[in-house]
Each structure stands twice: as C-alpha cells, then as structure tokens.
Amino acid sequence: MQQELKSDFTKQLIIDKAFSLFYENGFKSTSIDAIMRETSLSKGAFYHHYKSKKDIGLEVISLKVEKRVVEGMILPLMKKGNAYDIIVKVFINRLKEFSFYDKQHGCPMNNLINEIGNTEAVYQKALRNIIEQWKYALEQLIERGKYENSIKKEVSSKAVAIYLISAFEGIRGIRKLYDNDVVIEDFLSGLSSYLEQIRV
Structure with missing residues (x-):
C-alpha cells in the first residue's frame, strides 16, 4: 500500500511538473531531461512511470488540461438558473478572472492544439474529446435557454456553441501578444454585443 501511494505521488509529481513546463x-521545447530535472528523479525512477514524452503528453491532456476545462468551462454550464445568464457568466466573467500568469501564457489546451494538434492522431483525439464535451454541454444549455x-x-x-468556444480560445491566444488587457476589454465589448443578439 505504501509503495502504491509513493508510485501515485511520483506520477502526480511528473505530470504537475510536465504540465507547468509545457505551459x-x-x-x-520541453525535453524529458528538463522534466526529470524539475522532478529531481533519477532516470530509472522516471522511466519506471513513463516510457516516452508522448505518454506524458497524453496524461497531461487527460489529467490536467481536461480537468481545467471541465471544472472551469463545462461544469458551470450545467448549473441551474437562467441559461443566458450562465453563458454570460462563464464566457465573460471567466476571462476577467484569469490571473496575469494565465493571461501571459494563454490557454493550455489551445497552446497544445496549435502546437501538436495536427502532429499525432492520439493527440488530436484527446484534445478533440475535450472540445466535444465542451461543445455538447454548451449546446444543451442553449437548447435549455430556448425552452x-x-x-x-x-x-x-x-x-453558437462552436463560435463561443472558438472566440474564447482565440482571444486567449491573442492576449499573449500584449502586455495589458485592452485587447480583452475590446473583445468583451464585441462578445457582449453578440450575446445580446441571441437574447430574447
């Protein structure tokens, strides 16, 4: 039992450090050697858990990136209340709440989509799965709003679902190019105008 806990802790350490470095x-640009240095693990201990960078990448997507999107963007769409108000809260307020660090580095999922989304079918599938979950939850909420x-x-x-997701992800990428939030404020103004057009 103790060995199992130690193994789980080590795997979590590797994933946490790899996620930060990828982000x-x-x-x-992140090598396995760089991840090993961050974890202070021996080569043997490291490779006992992950045989390749691809294995780590897939675990980062499923355990870190997907978790962030589910908790921050999908589960809030499933709350009770006025559907339109929920969309506004999730897509407008969420952008305002990001830390300076998150604004500087963009969206982890979007970064991975742009960097490796077209290089390996397994990465495509894992990243597309997150988008499909998000899109489905948003479509259901919009249908509820109609009802x-x-x-x-x-x-x-x-x-509307794919537009909102694309716009949200796009501005998070564009924000990385600026040292202030003026571009986000302009985006939020445009997004607010768009949302008003779908409101009853």
Whole structure:
C-alpha cells in the first residue's frame, strides 16, 4: 500500500511538473531531461512511470488540461438558473478572472492544439474529446435557454456553441501578444454585443 501511494505521488509529481513546463515553454521545447530535472528523479525512477514524452503528453491532456476545462468551462454550464445568464457568466466573467500568469501564457489546451494538434492522431483525439464535451454541454444549455425563453428559438445551438468556444480560445491566444488587457476589454465589448443578439 505504501509503495502504491509513493508510485501515485511520483506520477502526480511528473505530470504537475510536465504540465507547468509545457505551459510555460511549449510542448516541443520541453525535453524529458528538463522534466526529470524539475522532478529531481533519477532516470530509472522516471522511466519506471513513463516510457516516452508522448505518454506524458497524453496524461497531461487527460489529467490536467481536461480537468481545467471541465471544472472551469463545462461544469458551470450545467448549473441551474437562467441559461443566458450562465453563458454570460462563464464566457465573460471567466476571462476577467484569469490571473496575469494565465493571461501571459494563454490557454493550455489551445497552446497544445496549435502546437501538436495536427502532429499525432492520439493527440488530436484527446484534445478533440475535450472540445466535444465542451461543445455538447454548451449546446444543451442553449437548447435549455430556448425552452426557457431566454435565448431566441431560431438560434442554431451548434453554430453558437462552436463560435463561443472558438472566440474564447482565440482571444486567449491573442492576449499573449500584449502586455495589458485592452485587447480583452475590446473583445468583451464585441462578445457582449453578440450575446445580446441571441437574447430574447
């Protein structure tokens, strides 16, 4: 039991350090040696848990990136309340709440999509799975809004869902180019205008 706990702790340490390095320096720029240095593990101890960088990448996507998106962007869409208000809260307030560190480095998922999303089918599948979960939850909320009469019935749930996700991810990438939030404020102004158009 003690050995199992130690093994779980070691794996978590590797994933946490790898996630931070991927986020700050990029997936391709981060070597296994750099991850090993951050964890202070021996080569033997390290390779006992992960045989390749691809294995680590997939674990980072499923254990860190997906968890962040589910907790920050998907579960809030499933709360009770006015559907339109929930969309506003999730997509507008969430951007305002990001720390300076998060604004500097963008979205971990979006960074990985742009860097490795077209290099390996396994990465594509893992990252697409997160987007599909997010899109489905948003489509369901928009449909609920139509039923509750807070969102216009003629609105295409699929179109609005993918637009909102794309816009949100896009501005997080663009924000990395600036040293202040003016570009986010301009984006939020435009997004607010768009959301008003789907509101009843």
